[in-house]
Amino acid sequence: MIETLNEKLCDLHVHSTFSDGTLTPEQILRLAKESGLSAVALTDHNTVDGLESFLSASKNYGVEGIGGVEISSVYGQTELHVGLEQGLEQAVFGVLHF
């Protein structure tokens, strides 16, 4: 368990085996619970195929599951990975990678 000062810890950028991650959505939630995280956003590359099982399993682990996606795009000569998460009080939108 990670020590905190009355703050909740979360990871808003996680990939599963539905894209280039090494853990299934359920394994991600199990690890999040064991690590003391309060919330995790699944943001696989260009797919939302893992979200249904992820969001369903999140209820079993007591970890808030947040649905998201990381969309690959190109602006000029620069490759951008744009992330969108939903499920917080308002949507979070940002560039995750250059």
Ligand SMILES: [Zn+2]
């Ligand atoms: Zn990423």
